[in-house]
Amino acid sequence: MTRTRLLHTPFANTRLGLRILAWSAPRLGLVATAVLLALESIAGVAADPVQSSSAARAERINQGLDWNYCGPRPPQLGPWQEAPAPGPRTPIDVEAGGVIFHQDRDVIELIGGVQLVRGTQEIDTDRLHLERQTGQVTAIGETYLAYPGLRVIGDEAQINLDTDQGRIAHAAYRFSGQANLRGQAEQVEIRSPQQMQLTEVRYSACPPGRDAWSLHARTLDLDQASGRGTARHAQLRIKGVPVLYSPYLSFPIDDRRKSGFLMPSIGNSDENGLDITQPYYLNLAPNLDATLYPRIMSKRGFMLGGELRYLTRQDQGIISGEVIPNDSAYDQGNRTRGALHIEQNGRFWDRWGTHIDYSLVSDDDYLEDLGTRLEVTSTRRLVQRGDLSYFGDGWTLLGRMEAFQTIDPEVEPEARPYGRLPQLLLSTRQFRFGPGLEAELQAEYDYFDHNHLVDGQRLTLSPRISWPWRRSFGHLTPSLGVHFSRYQLNNQEPELPEDPSHLIPSFDLDGGLVFERPTQWFGTQTLQTLEPRLFYLYTPYEDQSETPVFDSSELSFSFTNLFRTNRFTGRDRIGDANQLTLGLTSRTLATASGAELFRASLGHIVYFADRRVQIDGSAETTPSSPFAAELAARLFKNWHGRASVQWDADTEPGDSNWQKRTLQLDYRPAQDHRLLNLAYRFDQGTNDENSYEDTDLSFRWPLIQGRAELVGRWLYSMQHERTMEAVAGVEFGQCCWRLRLVGRHFKNSPDTSGSNSVMVQLELAGLGSIGSSIDSFLAREINGYQVN
Numbered sequence: 001m002t003r004t005r006l007l008h009t010p011f012a013n014t015r016l017g018l019r020i021l022a023w024s025a026p027r028l029g030l031v032a033t034a035v036l037l038a039l040e041s042i043a044g045v046a047a048d049p050v051q052s053s054s055a056a057r058a059e060r061i062n063q064g065l066d067w068n069y070c071g072p073r074p075p076q077l078g079p080w081q082e083a084p085a086p087g088p089r090t091p092i093d094v095e096a097g098g099v100i101f102h103q104d105r106d107v108i109e110l111i112g113g114v115q116l117v118r119g120t121q122e123i124d125t126d127r128l129h130l131e132r133q134t135g136q137v138t139a140i141g142e143t144y145l146a147y148p149g150l151r152v153i154g155d156e157a158q159i160n161l162d163t164d165q166g167r168i169a170h171a172a173y174r175f176s177g178q179a180n181l182r183g184q185a186e187q188v189e190i191r192s193p194q195q196m197q198l199t200e201v202r203y204s205a206c207p208p209g210r211d212a213w214s215l216h217a218r219t220l221d222l223d224q225a226s227g228r229g230t231a232r233h234a235q236l237r238i239k240g241v242p243v244l245y246s247p248y249l250s251f252p253i254d255d256r257r258k259s260g261f262l263m264p265s266i267g268n269s270d271e272n273g274l275d276i277t278q279p280y281y282l283n284l285a286p287n288l289d290a291t292l293y294p295r296i297m298s299k300r301g302f303m304l305g306g307e308l309r310y311l312t313r314q315d316q317g318i319i320s321g322e323v324i325p326n327d328s329a330y331d332q333g334n335r336t337r338g339a340l341h342i343e344q345n346g347r348f349w350d351r352w353g354t355h356i357d358y359s360l361v362s363d364d365d366y367l368e369d370l371g372t373r374l375e376v377t378s379t380r381r382l383v384q385r386g387d388l389s390y391f392g393d394g395w396t397l398l399g400r401m402e403a404f405q406t407i408d409p410e411v412e413p414e415a416r417p418y419g420r421l422p423q424l425l426l427s428t429r430q431f432r433f434g435p436g437l438e439a440e441l442q443a444e445y446d447y448f449d450h451n452h453l454v455d456g457q458r459l460t461l462s463p464r465i466s467w468p469w470r471r472s473f474g475h476l477t478p479s480l481g482v483h484f485s486r487y488q489l490n491n492q493e494p495e496l497p498e499d500p501s502h503l504i505p506s507f508d509l510d511g512g513l514v515f516e517r518p519t520q521w522f523g524t525q526t527l528q529t530l531e532p533r534l535f536y537l538y539t540p541y542e543d544q545s546e547t548p549v550f551d552s553s554e555l556s557f558s559f560t561n562l563f564r565t566n567r568f569t570g571r572d573r574i575g576d577a578n579q580l581t582l583g584l585t586s587r588t589l590a591t592a593s594g595a596e597l598f599r600a601s602l603g604h605i606v607y608f609a610d611r612r613v614q615i616d617g618s619a620e621t622t623p624s625s626p627f628a629a630e631l632a633a634r635l636f637k638n639w640h641g642r643a644s645v646q647w648d649a650d651t652e653p654g655d656s657n658w659q660k661r662t663l664q665l666d667y668r669p670a671q672d673h674r675l676l677n678l679a680y681r682f683d684q685g686t687n688d689e690n691s692y693e694d695t696d697l698s699f700r701w702p703l704i705q706g707r708a709e710l711v712g713r714w715l716y717s718m719q720h721e722r723t724m725e726a727v728a729g730v731e732f733g734q735c736c737w738r739l740r741l742v743g744r745h746f747k748n749s750p751d752t753s754g755s756n757s758v759m760v761q762l763e764l765a766g767l768g769s770i771g772s773s774i775d776s777f778l779a780r781e782i783n784g785y786q787v788n
Helices: 030-043 055-062 366-370 374-378 774-781
Strands: 002-006 092-096 098-102 107-118 121-131 136-140 143-147 150-154 156-160 165-176 179-192 195-204 213-223 228-238 241-252 265-269 273-277 280-285 288-297 301-311 315-324 337-348 352-361 381-391 395-406 419-428 431-433 437-449 455-466 469-471 474-490 501-513 515-521 524-539 577-590 596-607 627-634 639-647 658-667 675-683 692-704 708-717 722-733 737-746 755-764 768-771
Touching: 055 150, 055 165, 121 156, 143 156, 337 366, 352 395, 515 577, 722 774, 737 774, 755 774
Parallel strands: none
Antiparallel strands: 002 092, 092 107, 098 107, 107 121, 121 136, 121 143, 136 156, 143 150, 150 165, 156 165, 165 179, 179 195, 195 213, 213 228, 228 241, 265 273, 265 755, 273 288, 280 288, 288 301, 301 315, 315 337, 337 352, 352 381, 381 395, 395 419, 419 437, 431 437, 437 455, 455 474, 469 474, 474 501, 501 524, 515 524, 524 577, 577 596, 596 627, 627 639, 639 658, 658 675, 675 692, 692 708, 708 722, 722 737, 737 755, 755 768
């Protein structure tokens, strides 16, 4: 074996560095695709229809490379660190069985296991000719070329080391940098380090031996300078069966955006019939783009929607809207229907911030009839809010305009929420002064607007001062607060004042201890704690019946709310109190990691006076509250349980002592995607309208590991003996493709017949997804579901 080093011949820039991230293509036949891919998933892995001429060639091109992801590199792996290109003076190391120098032609001929290496670039072949004057390299026989992120094997290769141009015939290629891709081409022509053309090319993101889908094209041009690829006479095949043809396709090969058609969305429902949306993307500027999405529904007609996104140094936002000129299936009013949504977040001049969340629909039935996401059918209220904030040193000032559009026709006008036009809120963070004292302040002005109720202005001030004493074994914190409110009202009852005001002080004392001892939890070394806590609260009674209820409601009773200084939300009702809360918590913590393995909490309030301030109803006279308890534990391997209950000893005859019960059990193995959620919820409520009792089951369970799995949810109302929601679906897929089919039955109320929807989504790694966005819906619907 002969080894030599060449110092003068440049071989620096013959680098391909190809990256293919996405493909814009027309809609393909989902029915044929679903059948083919499902059969492949159930039956197993079929052989690659286009095998390499040599098993050794395939082994060589994949040697030392894994296939832990398909298609574009996942963001969680971080950016691809591409090796630097060799410089013009980088030496060439050559190994060969023999060297022949043809002096008359100034040609070096290398024979017998030739290996030419220059930095991160490599050429292996049986025979190689190097013309010293022109820099032309001719590799004869099977030739292996390696570049950062790219490997190519062909029958022969011609490369000019001076011009960085060349060609490889009958090539197989494999990318392993920004994307895990592979394929074959009759010829690869290198026009420059940034440009290449492949002829009679085949491309796939599937691992070797799993050719579920592939893209075939007569020519494929890749330009890394512009970040674009162009395919001519392209054909998409599923398991070797053609399902799509396009004479011309233009697509991005990196993360730069490009105008063009996106994958369509296809669905079917009882209300809309066949539902097809074909988006078109417009790359208007580096910080500005738009998407048009014409939509055709066989039972309703044509809809046009659009979305505009922008990004500046100070802010970012999204403006979207849609309109259907003539909804042939809508007979409740004007058949021209539409929607508008605006989102904006900004930060200006370091201290100013803005936020807009504005939604508007033309009618109450719009979202249920035309919403493009399954979860929107349960939306009953749209927010219309704009914020302007100033961030000072230790304080913030918020200005807000807020209104709501109620889209539930069953909600009476008097029961709809107030608008704040405007709201001004000054808040300080807790600051220290004097001998260990801490203080904070909130001041708020609101103008509440309503067409059917009393409205008007409200000014509130809420200063608070505390003297905390904290140690490792416990704490003791006395606090004193004052709540001042003043109103200027319109449309007030004649016998009531138009400018009522209140000044209400409040005192609380919060103390707790922490006891610890070492113990064991099923063989694990742990630390067990016992944490008693006492919380005394005194707020004198002040009659507030003269003031309206703009933003207050009674807090739900729970263990956490036992330690609140006011049993109402908002600022219209300050609850009178003379009470003592007794709480006890015990935790079991893993000594090595600090993870919580078990937690149990129990709390109870003893009342020393009646609670006379109420929103609805008369004063509460019970001497004590119900008992509130919470429990959380890691039960067995991969099983987690949680429970919260409320038990009241003083109930009316015939009523249950158990006012609320919630039980949850989750199964989460770390090795695969299996999950199971079981829940039971009961709330006795004050009447039938706010009481409920239901069970909730959701799951994700593999049928054939890595190839098929079931997903579903069943929400059943035991109180009404009705299924309120049922979701059932199946996922087929492997690394490079995934097919999802999901059906849903949903009821807004027990008395309705409900709606039915069916969605299909096909994902092809490196090409994109076709159909509805089922993966994001399942992530919201099934607790713990994660997109692969």
